[in-house]
Each structure stands twice: as structure tokens, then as C-alpha cells.
Amino acid sequence: MDKRVMVFAPAPLLTVTIEQQADAVELHLHPGGQGVWQTRMITCLGVPVTLCVSLGGEVGDTLGRLLDEEDVTLRVVRRGASTGWYVHDRRDGSRAEIAEDPGAPMVRHDIDDLYTVTLTEGLRAPVSVLSGPASPDVVDPDIYRRLAADLSANGGIVVADLSGDYLRAVLDSGVAVLKVSHEELIDDGYADDDSVGTLLAAGRALQRKGATSVLISRAGEPALALLDDGPARLVHAPPLELADHHGAGDSMTAGVAAVLARGGDMEEAVRTGAAAGALNVTRHGLGTGRAEAVRELVDRVRIVPLDESEGHGAENDGAEGDDGDR
Template identity: 30%
Template sequence: MKPIVTLTINPTIDLATAVAEVTPEHKLRCDAERRDPGGGGLNVARVIRELGGESLALYPRGGSTGELLERLLEEKRLRRWPISISGHTRENFTVTERKSGREFRFVMPGPTLTEAEWKTVLDSLSTVAADVEFIVASGSLAPGVPVDFYARVAHIAREQNAKLVLDTSGEPLRAALEEGVFFAKPNRKEFRDMMGPQVDEPAGMAAAARSFLEKGRAEILVVSMGADGAMLTTREGQYRAVPPPVKTASSVGAGDSFVGGMTFGLARGLPPHEAFRWGIASGTAALMSQGTDLCSRQDVEHLLTQVQPTRLA
């Protein structure tokens, strides 16, 4: 298997802690913090590695937080291609309130990239893409990066004969789909924003997914629906899968784990409906892990036996 390249244009250091109760004004005494590398593409790269695949993570980073990010990625033994920028890598943080079990997720905008910086990222992608089968681009854009950034990524993927997996939202997603991608994984809300309220009914969603494919925007479309599972659409057919029941520790990273698991399956040559099972198992396994932990291979392999997609059409 060739390495799967992941692109993270706005990586972060994810800080996780817990507190008895979140209240204003008083000092909130927190548990010892843990730090993990984060951002869509870095999470996907970690999941692929955890499942036994090879990944190469491409990302900009800068400042002292950028150095810390390097160390954290080294600990995770990720193969990486960092691009130096002048701004500081962002830090996001998640606080679990023990009293209620609720998670508060604070997300920073990230450093502003200059035109020269984001163009260097694209040039680096062109270089690595020449020799790979899959590129996964995931996450929000950093400030300063143009809205057609992922469309440019899609263009590079096509030129280099690589398959692009894209997980993002809003205008950047829309623009990239005009260019066309291999596999897109919006969640229900992201898909609704593109296709309209017909998506709220199961039949309407299935029809919207088919018309999405007919327009040539993607070859594989998965609309993920949290606890309700996900729907897969390809030219060969449409499938629905529900997640096996699990005890939820934290919902952080479910979407990225889904994308990592399904892409890993596709890269191993599995047909889409089989790779889809890996996606569901990985997304659901992420819920069994605490805080910013993603899925573990053991949990994924265990859940896999319980995922049976049903064919809709």
C-alpha cells in the first residue's frame, strides 16, 4: 500500500481537561491537561497508522506551538512534511464537565497564512501527489487561505492522477465539488446546507445523494449522521448502516475516524460498501475513547463484525 497523504491546512494542538462544573467568575480548577496533535488531516493520518496503514502528513506550522506540534507528532511516530510559517500554530481546547458529562469544545481561528505560505503548501502537495494513490484533505481553512483552496487541491489531485478524499464544509467544499473529488463525507447538516431541506426526509436524502453523484461532483458520497450512522452512495448502489451500540466516552474525532477508517479500506482495495463498514466501525470506535483520543485498532476490529450495511437501491 502506498502512503496516504493527508493535508491539514489549519492544524492544532488539542488540549483536553476536565473540571467539576463550568461556572463564571470563579477559578475553575482543572485536572492535569493532555495535549494531542489535532486538525482533520492529522487525525486522519493517526487513524490510518493506528489501523496498520502508512500515512504522510503535510501541514504548515509555526512558532513555539508549532515546535510543540512537531514533538507531539514525533511521539505518535507519524511520517510528516511540515511547512514553516511565520504565524503560531493554534491551540484548541476541550473541557469535560464532570457533573453533567457535557463537553465544551473551544476552537481557535488559527494563524493567518500569507499567499506565499499557502502556495508553498500547494507546491509541496503537487510534489508528493505524483507518487500516491490517495490524498485526504480535511478540516477548516486557516485565515488568509482563499476559499477556492480545496478546489486547487482537487485540481492538483486530478493532474497527478491521485484520488482526493475531502472532508470540509461550506463554501470551500462547494468550490472543490465544482472541480470534482473522489470521495466526499459531509455530515447531515453540511449536506443539507448544500442540497436543501429535502435532506431531512430519508427518501429526500437518498434522492439528493443520487443527484449529487449524477452531477459528477464525487464518485463516492457518504453522508454521516452521528448516532444514526451513515448513508453511502456510489454509481453501483446505495447503502445505509447503523452503528453498533457503544458506551460513549467522548464524541471528539468521530468524523475524522470515519474518514480515516473508510480511506484505509479503499486504499487496501476494498469495494466501497466494504470500506464503508470500516468507516462506521472506526467512527463509532472513536466514541469509546476518552477526550481527544481517536479510535483504537482493537475496538475497530471488534465493532467491524457488528456492522452490516443494508442496501437501499
């Protein structure tokens, strides 16, 4: 196996964005969706990616041509139903949704073909990333369960960035790293609120259900890391001016996967993920950045052990004058 990452993105999106540049209005077409954004950051970090997708209809044809221009190995399964898309207006500096369509649900024949292609490529890669669709109606969660179980059973490292039924589907299937946001934990009923103690308890529950390590992103707050059976840790990303918070969590997942594919350990992976996520919020492009910038930020990430018995008060431990366990 070479040092590459397989990214499973069953339902990518064609993204159409309207922007204002001086006196001109510009229209931008790009490949999008969680798996595509993760792929973009992984390749920025110098790790090759095989991207497994399903495309259909006129939108799928356009998206396929755009994906061909990305620096990835692309494996496409054609399907009859159309691929999803969205149109956003960013002329005033914020994102305003004009229209969207997540795409039609995949039928069993499409899923079988995509499973076979994805399993093949996942067996060739040391690390596989399972990314979720934009809508829970597009892809049956069982394909995630099967992929996580089969890739893990054959020695692969599975990194899952999922929520809802997709998260539940992979929990007992051998997931090495589960990345989830605090909002998703609350929405899915694993946490009642966003306090540190409550989120840590939710993360530990997910570990007991089968995830080896759990990373919990918290928007602008430090992330929480539960690595194997070690102590909980607070991950302080470098402070940077926010341009667009979208995509930070996907970049974190990408950084983790890139390091693991190169044979790095989990602490290095978490540092790189935090650095990649921090860099992404300084840019308007999702999943974008430069490897040299991420490398400079990695050493500025602080990882601070948490006393889980302290719960709510633990977040401030080591926040002043302490470099943690760098």
C-alpha cells in the first residue's frame, strides 16, 4: 500500500457561487461537498488521494469535468439520477442560499457498484475517510457500516466524519477516528448541552460504542480530543482572524487523515488537523490552504490535558502561560 488516502464521497455537489469583485459580478463553479473539501486539503498537505464518487445527469457531467481538473485519482460510478447542487450569493461578504438540490436517492444497483469500487480503493490505501452526504435521504447508511467493518477487518485505518444515522451505522464497525462537531452531538441526542463536561461524557460514550479515538470540534472554541484510552485533552488552535468558518471541521479531518497515511501518530495528527482547520478559516475557499502555512501553525497548537472529574471548570486549565504537552 502506498501513502495515500481513499476518500468516500458518494454524493458530491456542484457548487455555484456569485461573488462581487470591485465593479464586476463573478460566477464560480466548483466541486463541493464534505468529501471534496477534505480531499482538497489532504492533497494540499502533500498526500495523494483516491476519491470515490457517484455522478449522474447533466449536473454530474459538469461536476465530473471539474473533478478531473483536481489533483486526485478519481473513481466514478455513473448513476441514472441527477447529482446534487447549490447556488450561493456571497456578494455582500456572507453566504446567502438561493437554491439547492441534494440529489436523488441512490438505488441499490448504484450502491452495490459504488461499494465495490470504494472497497477496492480502500484496500489499496492505509487510510480511508468516510464523509457524509449533504442530505440524509441520498445514501443508505448501511454502505457506511459495511465499508467501515470490511476496511477495518482488513487492516485499514478508518476515519469517519459523520453524524446522525451515518455515525450510528459505523460505531461498532472498527472506526479508528471519529470526528464530530458539538452541534452534531447535541442534534443527535448524545449531549444535552455544549458544556465541556457534557461533551466529554458524550465522547466517552462514543468510544464505548466502538470509536477508538474521538475528536469534537467546537466552532471557535478549542476542540476536545479523546485519544485511545488516554486522558481527555483540550486542543487550542492558533488564534487567527476569521474570514469564513465554513470547512474548518473538514480541514481538521483532512489533516488527521494525511498524517496517519504518512505513518504519524495521533498527537501529530491532531496537531496537524487543528492547524489545517485554523488556516481554513482565514480563507474563503473551503478545504484550501498551503502546506507550508500548516507546518508553521502546527507548532503553535497547544494540547492541554483535562481533568474530566472537574467537568465544566476544566476548560481553563493550562490556558495561561502553559504550553501543555508539546
